[in-house]
Amino acid sequence: MSDTTTMTPEQIRHIAAQLACPSGEAGTTISEKMNRLNGFITSRCLEALNPTAGQTILEIGPGNGALSEPLIDTLGNTGSYHAVERSTDMATITYDRLSARAAASIQVHCGDCDDAAITEQSLDGVFAVNLLYFIKDLGDLFSTLQQWLRPGGKVVFGVRTAHSLRAAPFTEFGFHIRELEDIIISLNQAGFTAITTHFHDEGSIDFAGMQMPVESLIISAQTPS
DSSP states (O other): OOOTTSOOHHHHHHHHHHHHSOOHHHHHHHHHHHHHHHHHHHHHHHHHHOOOTTOEEEEEOOTTSGGGHHHHHHHGGGOEEEEEESOHHHHHHHHHHHHTTOSSEEEEEESOGGGOOOOTTOEEEEEEESOGGGOSOHHHHHHHHHHHEEEEEEEEEEEEOHHHHHTSGGGGTTOOOOOHHHHHHHHHHTTOEEEEEEEEEEEEEEETTEEEEEEEEEEEEEOOO
């Protein structure tokens, strides 16, 4: 990709669209780039989630599934992994990759959370990396997750800070940039408890010719027991 100083608004808009829903050859390329960028934040999310063998875990937006492989190993052949992925291409790649890795139950739902057939109170945990800026109504999402999680179940979200996002030109196209306080309020309103946050400064990176600060927030919460 070209330096953003020479990119047109349409080219920048294309990057934003691929980040939201990778597809085709460009989607494959950007998902691989995002794996390199998101390795740290995904690892921190999984640490916060603290999954154990035999649990049922849902990931929203797994991309190509490469960063989910350690989770599959942890869940083992008695566990279940569900994913919700908007991109048909990424859903197929994730299913093929993770099914070939382990005997755990693997289910990938292609679409949005609104149409995913998840049984109420069937999940021990939910996590998502770089999801919340693509959600128009956080209240609706958090209420849905409340229904899916068992009592005492955990949600973990990995997001970039509002400061990081505002430094990237592509976030003006379709991104909902929120301050941490607004996310916490929405979690509280949906009935989540034990909300904790951790900040990580990952320095800066060059992404598609853009120098971007990389600041991560790991947000955890629980359903009432």
